[in-house]
Amino acid sequence: MKVLTFNLRNYTDDHWKERLHYIAKILCDIDPDVAAFQEVRGINDDPCCQNMAQQVRALCPGYLSLVTVPAMCYAGQGVWEGLSIMSKWTVADWLYEQLTWTKSNGNTDWNRRVMVWAKFLADGGALWISNNHFAVPDDPTQQMQNVTEVLEALGGIVDGPALLVGDLNALPQSDVWNAIDEDGWTDLWDELRPGEDGGTYPTEATPQHGVLEERIDYLWANPAFMSLAHDVSIRRVFMKKDSSTDLFASDHVGVLMEFGF
Numbered sequence: 001m002k003v004l005t006f007n008l009r010n011y012t013d014d015h016w017k018e019r020l021h022y023i024a025k026i027l028c029d030i031d032p033d034v035a036a037f038q039e040v041r042g043i044n045d046d047p048c049c050q051n052m053a054q055q056v057r058a059l060c061p062g063y064l065s066l067v068t069v070p071a072m073c074y075a076g077q078g079v080w081e082g083l084s085i086m087s088k089w090t091v092a093d094w095l096y097e098q099l100t101w102t103k104s105n106g107n108t109d110w111n112r113r114v115m116v117w118a119k120f121l122a123d124g125g126a127l128w129i130s131n132n133h134f135a136v137p138d139d140p141t142q143q144m145q146n147v148t149e150v151l152e153a154l155g156g157i158v159d160g161p162a163l164l165v166g167d168l169n170a171l172p173q174s175d176v177w178n179a180i181d182e183d184g185w186t187d188l189w190d191e192l193r194p195g196e197d198g199g200t201y202p203t204e205a206t207p208q209h210g211v212l213e214e215r216i217d218y219l220w221a222n223p224a225f226m227s228l229a230h231d232v233s234i235r236r237v238f239m240k241k242d243s244s245t246d247l248f249a250s251d252h253v254g255v256l257m258e259f260g261f
Contacts, residue, residue, distance in 0.1 A: 001122060001261070003129065004032040005165040005217055006238065006254035007201075008052050010041045010081060016052070018245045023238070024059035026249065030237055030256060034120065036131040037084040038167045040068060044078050053084035062088055065118075069096040071133075072112035083116045083131045083166075092126065094118035097153055099146050109135040109142050115150050117157070124261020127225075128162035130154055134169045134176065143169065147176045151183045161225035161261075167217050167252065185220040188234050188257060200236065200255060203248040212253065219257050232259040 008023070027035065035056075042051030050058065057063050063086050070082035085094075099113040117130035132150055135142035147168075154162065164185060170176035172190060181187065189198045199212025219234060237254040241247060 001124070002030070002032040002034075002256060002258050003163060003165065003219065004030070004035045004237070004254050004256045005038075005131070005167070005219060006035065007038040007133070007167045007217065007250055007252040008040055008056075009250040009252065010039045011052065015245070015247050018247055019249055020052075020055055021059070022245065022247070023249050024056055026238060027056065027060050032256060033088045033122070034129060035063075035086045036129065036165045037086065038131070038133040039081060040084045041079050041081045042068075042070070044073060044080055051084075053086060057086055060086075064088055065091045067091065067094050067116060067118055069114050069116045071098070071114035081111070082114055083133060085116060085118050085129060085131050087118070087120055089120040089122050089127075092119045092121050095157065097149070099149050102142065102145070109139040111135070113146055115153065117154065122261065124228075126160050127261075128154075128158045128160065130162065130164045130166075132164065132166035132168060134167070137169050137171075137174075140175065143176050144179065147179045151179065155183075158222065161228050162222045163225060163257075164220040164222070165218060165255075169216050172215055180220055184223055186222075186226055188219045188221055188232065189215070189255070192232065192234050198236070200253045202251045203238075203253060204251055217252055217255050219255055228261055229259045230261075232257065234258075 043049045065087040068084040070080040073080045096116040134146040198215045200217040201214045234257045238249040
């Protein structure tokens with residue numbers, strides 16, 4: 001079984017159509033059972049216009065389920081941004097919660113944040129997956145509020161193996177990282193590839209085969225997952241430019257895990 005987390009980088013760079021086909025090609029190649037996307041955008045009040053996740057799904061056959069939750073609308077731009085989870089597995093249940101946003105006390109992150117989690121009926125049993133995109137690192141108070149609310153929510157609903165994934169905008173050993181670690185979750189990259197470069201951002205400021213500066217995209221597992229899963233592995237994807245367009249798929253790389261139950 002395979003789970004991918006990937007920040008799509010919305011479509012503010014004017015190259016979405018080219019990036020879309022490159023992303024779809026690689027998704028079809030790596031064939032994840034679940035893909036958790038961040039920075040998914042869509043157009044307000046236009047049922048004829050597919051959002052970014054819907055466009056990816058249309059080019060990748062076999063995905064039965066797509067859960068998308070907007071986090072905010074951009075005033076005057078006619079667009080919204082949020083999170084999506086695309087899956088080949090049946091969704092038994094899903095929930096979302098708008099995270100608290102404080103527009104005072106020096107808050108520098110003007111983006112609203114939301115968490116979405118889904119319970120899937122996977123081949124080996126039920127699996128919870130929480131998709132997240134936390135506040136930017138120059139707003140540590142808002143970041144910690146994000147992670148505290150997510151961990152409290154998951155603690156109240158998760159009753160089995162679970163993954164906490166996404167763009168957390170936080171480096172290893174940061175306060176956010178420590179909070180998740182202290183709550184009993186396992187950073188799978190740190191666990192399975194200790195000491196190895198796991199940078200995921202930013203691709204466009206990095207030579208094509210160079211080292212990415214920041215590891216801010218994660219796959220975390222709870223104790224129930226760690227006790228049941230076997231043959232777990234993890235790697236990065238979307239590292240190279242698309243040779244036909246000379247564009248990166250995103251300013252992030254994806255992180256892919258494989259495992260059995």
